[in-house]
Amino acid sequence: MPAVAAPSAASVNAPTVNLTWTDTATTEIGFTIQRATDPNFTTGVRWANVTNPVATQPSTVSWVDRNVARNALYWYRVWAIGPEVGDIATPGFPTMSADSVSDPLFVQVGTPTTVPAPTNLSALWELGLSPRLTWTDNAINETGFVVERCSGLDCGNTATNFAALPGGAPAFTGGNGTGTVVYTDSTATTGFVYSYRVMAVNTTTGAQSIYSNTAPNVIDPALTSVPAAPTSVTVGPVGGPVVMNWTHAGGANLIDFTIQYASNATFTRGVGSVTAPAGSGAQSAAVPVTTLYYRIRANGPGGSSARTNASPFPLR
Structure with a gap:
């Protein structure tokens, strides 16, 4: 069955919402309208059935929701219901119907005193960069967001550990429209x-959402990555004083x-x-002369690199 075009709010005049949509199906027997108070249609869900006044013909259909609250946020979607097929005359024989659903429509009634919460928060910290947060903005009446964090492994298990980012709240302004938000800490x-x-906030009205889900244990990759092994390692001269020379890129994961x-x-x-200190580029260190074989490794918080033998090996 062809999909139903997304409904549009022809008018919002509390306490009513007038929905209008284009019926592109030709085999439907009616419509089911679903309303919710969140974009995932998990809270405040209500259903209503509508008969198409021009059945089986492409047409424009309207429906009035007379049971809405003032200063509220709603999401609507419309299902086109297909006819039941199968042996409907035989009791117990399985039957089915083909249905289709429109995209959701967001409707704001009046001036809401609450702000829908962000969802699907995730965070990624790549080596050498700052943590990047991504979440879904479900509100159109927010003026910004407050980003909070805590430090330490599993710190997010205790709500009182969180605090707003340095700089005060809201830590991030913008939004005022649903979609994906990306923020770099x-x-x-x-x-x-x-x-x-x-959480989403409206600094004009003082309204704020509940908190999003927690993105836990976002770890600086320098804590878990192993540095690269030194390269171009040489040692000499024979008879001393002996100096080892090497090259390394350095980086945050080098101790x-x-x-x-x-x-x-x-x-x-x-x-x-x-032990030689961390550094980048060409480096050197004096080493004892009472030996023949030399090698070097780089150490980091995530472990140590493979050892690189110094050339010549042995030193003679």
Whole structure:
């Protein structure tokens, strides 16, 4: 069955809402109108059945909802109901009908004192960037959003841990229209774990929504990533003083370097080590001269890189 065109609110005059839609089906026997107080049609759901005054012909259909509250928000959608098919004359024989549904329509009646809450909050923290939050804005009467966060693993399990982002509320202005909102938390500190939640606010009326779902344990990837191994590693000269040279890109996931030396290639005899500070680009460090074999690794909060043998290996 062809889909029903999305309804439009021909007029909103509390306490009534006049819906009008285009019927593009030719086999429907009527319509079912669904109304809810949230965009997912899970709260305040009510149903109404309508008979098409011009049955089986493409036409414009209207319906008046006379049971609406002042200063409220509603979502509507329309189902075209197909005729029942199958052996309807035989008791117990299975039958079915083909139905179609329109896109939802948002209607604001008067000036609502509440603001629909954001939903589907998620957060992503990529290496070297700030956390990026994404959520669904379900309101058209908000003037902005308050983004709250807490720090620490599983901190979001306790509501009192949350606080608005530095800078005051609302931390993010804009919106006033449903859809997807993207926000970057530029105040995040590297090396932390955060949880986030969001609420929509109207600073003119003082109205605010309940909180969205929590986006938990958004971890700085520098805490879990392993740094790359050093490259272009050389050691010399023979007879000393011996210096190791290497190259590394550096980065937030680098803590320091461990230089290891030994008197055999398997690093089981005469083993020792020195630590070199983190850095990027070409680097060097003095190493003991009473050995033949040298290697180096990079260390980070997520672990250590593979070791790179210094050339020549051994130093002779």
